[in-house]
Amino acid sequence: xxxxxxxxxxxETIRKNKLRTILSGFTVALGIFIFIILFGFGNGLKNxxxxxxxxxxxxxLWLYPGVTSKAYQGFKDNRRIEFENSDLIDIKENFTFFxxxxxxxxxxxxxxxxxxxxxxxxxxxxxxxxxxxxKTIIMKGRFINQKDIDERTKNITIGRLVAQDIFKKEDPMGxxxxxxxxxxxxVGVFQDKSGDREERLVYLPYTTRQLMEKNNDKIDQIIVxxxxxxxxxxxxxxxxxxxxxxxxxxxIDPTDKSGLYIRNTTERVRQNQRFxxxxxxxxxxxxxxTLIAGIIGISNIMVFVVKERTKELGIRKALGANxxxxxxxILNESIFITTLSGxxxxxxxxxxxxxxxxxxxxxxxxxxxxxxxxxxIATFLLIFFGAIAGFIPAKRAASIKPIVALxxx
Amino acid sequence: MIQxxxxxxxxxxxxxxxxxxxxxxxxxxxxELVAIMGSSGSGKSTLLNILGMLDIADEGNYLLxxxxxxDLTETIAANYRxxxxxxxxxxxxxxxxxxxxENVALPLYYQGLRRKTRQQKALEYLKKVGLxxxxxxxxxxxxxxxxxxxxxxxxxxxxxxxxxxxxxxxALDSNTSREVMSLxxxxxxxxxxxxVVTHEIDIAKMCKRIITLKDGVIIxxxxxxxxxx
Numbered sequence: 029x030x031x032x033x034x035x036x037x038x039x040e041t042i043r044k045n046k047l048r049t050i051l052s053g054f055t056v057a058l059g060i061f062i063f064i065i066l067f068g069f070g071n072g073l074k075n076x077x078x079x080x081x082x083x084x085x086x087x088x089l090w091l092y093p094g095v096t097s098k099a100y101q102g103f104k105d106n107r108r109i110e111f112e113n114s115d116l117i118d119i120k121e122n123f124t125f126f127x128x129x130x131x132x133x134x135x136x137x138x139x140x141x142x143x144x145x146x147x148x149x150x151x152x153x154x155x156x157x158x159x160x161x162x163k164t165i166i167m168k169g170r171f172i173n174q175k176d177i178d179e180r181t182k183n184i185t186i187g188r189l190v191a192q193d194i195f196k197k198e199d200p201m202g203x204x205x206x207x208x209x210x211x212x213x214x215v216g217v218f219q220d221k222s223g224d225r226e227e228r229l230v231y232l233p234y235t236t237r238q239l240m241e242k243n244n245d246k247i248d249q250i251i252v253x254x255x256x257x258x259x260x261x262x263x264x265x266x267x268x269x270x271x272x273x274x275x276x277x278x279x280i281d282p283t284d285k286s287g288l289y290i291r292n293t294t295e296r297v298r299q300n301q302r303f304x305x306x307x308x309x310x311x312x313x314x315x316x317x318t319l320i321a322g323i324i325g326i327s328n329i330m331v332f333v334v335k336e337r338t339k340e341l342g343i344r345k346a347l348g349a350n351x352x353x354x355x356x357x358i359l360n361e362s363i364f365i366t367t368l369s370g371x372x373x374x375x376x377x378x379x380x381x382x383x384x385x386x387x388x389x390x391x392x393x394x395x396x397x398x399x400x401x402x403x404x405i406a407t408f409l410l411i412f413f414g415a416i417a418g419f420i421p422a423k424r425a426a427s428i429k430p431i432v433a434l435x436x437x
Numbered sequence: 438m439i440q441x442x443x444x445x446x447x448x449x450x451x452x453x454x455x456x457x458x459x460x461x462x463x464x465x466x467x468x469e470l471v472a473i474m475g476s477s478g479s480g481k482s483t484l485l486n487i488l489g490m491l492d493i494a495d496e497g498n499y500l501l502x503x504x505x506x507x508d509l510t511e512t513i514a515a516n517y518r519x520x521x522x523x524x525x526x527x528x529x530x531x532x533x534x535x536x537x538x539e540n541v542a543l544p545l546y547y548q549g550l551r552r553k554t555r556q557q558k559a560l561e562y563l564k565k566v567g568l569x570x571x572x573x574x575x576x577x578x579x580x581x582x583x584x585x586x587x588x589x590x591x592x593x594x595x596x597x598x599x600x601x602x603x604x605x606x607x608a609l610d611s612n613t614s615r616e617v618m619s620l621x622x623x624x625x626x627x628x629x630x631x632x633v634v635t636h637e638i639d640i641a642k643m644c645k646r647i648i649t650l651k652d653g654v655i656i657x658x659x660x661x662x663x664x665x666x
Contacts, residue, residue: 044534348519348547350512431491
């Protein structure tokens, strides 16, 4: 079926019917090309989306103290609730089943000075676990560690933009920055995908902050991350139990809505994930649609090609071509053309995508790509259906009586 | 070489059927040059198509070189056509994107011959019809007579037992018609059995025997004094 002679015959036919060859080749190449581009853009859109929304840890509860609105057990209303270090220990001891990480956070705005230059920055006093919660990426050095907490060191980890502002081209590592009365040593520089604001932060051990503030044990807020495998329902249960625990510990009326706030990221994450999967479905839909359009295109052309060749096929049959050789001829020809042009369209599409890279980021298309398996399957499908589309009319043409085919004008 | 007995053929045209061949009997020996005469609608082309295995008879026997041609699959029919028969059509039926040489070589391709052999043979037959210089020309660059000569070369190239010509001069003027008929006579002189379907008595008279059809039956079958060209 694949003798050299037959290929020669096929090449000859292809060469001498350029319009036909170009037409069917173009359809396939275009189909694959558009598929690659659209699918790639869809993936790019998904990338942007993930960057926007799925950056922070998705399994966290945020606890904020509030002001009570109801009197309860001898306490008046309008009482300010405060968190302290013992709350951290209580959570660790009582919720081991749910807990993954826990960190306090104390926010302050202060002036940082270095070599006579000063600027105001937000300073977060935290525990080492904060790095996981915010998904902070260390570029140099390290994050605040347990030793810093235990020994109340004057070490800080600064954001990329802080380092840029203060140190310009100087290496910030090991340098001392003044905050208030004290000098703090830079032990690390971090970046954060969530944007510029996050990179203008400074992290400090929370125990150091408490020492600076008359050695108190107050905490602004507590961030708790729970085990991912708890799922949505588990997260809600954890939230409920944590709320009950704190309300009882801080003596807040269980029906009081303003004494304690808990923000659960799970609900938002769920929405985001739903949005992401909708996006995925749209991308897949667009991809499949393009492919079907391509398949219909190549089918039409194959039907047309066979129709156009009816008389030629009749002549060949009169000269002794058997039905199998007729079908084989048409199929080999069409598979050859579609494979070649399919791969061509594939390469052009992938090349275009890689050239685009980040250029469309402002249109929320980031790093558009198509994984090679999807691309190959798509190409294969188009070739396969092109062959089927050619096979059906070829089979019919091969079974037409030569006398009928010869009459065809 | 060819033996036909009680051949019937009818075409269904909607609800009524058209009885085209109503019991045809004849025998053609090797080396004969036979004209099948008849006005249009007499059934002569149908008869030729059945002889050429391009169409199938409803009834009757057809022996070609002592082989019974009946109930053939398409594949076997194709094989027989390729080995036994050469066709010459009124409208030439050359493949328009192949040049003269490639057209002549095509039946040899289906015989499974090697490319070199095909080329050699095709050139040989083109030379025979006097078109060696036109080997690389496309059909569109040839005159009607030249096209028909290419078609004859193609029909001869596969060295068939019988050459079937369906109105070979139908699309040609009288001068070129004589050229083509002269070529056919020459091939016949070399011993080939040839059947020519025609409605022109002048052409028929250039053959050795005339079978006249009318309304699906043979009304006359006689030897004639061949007009040699």
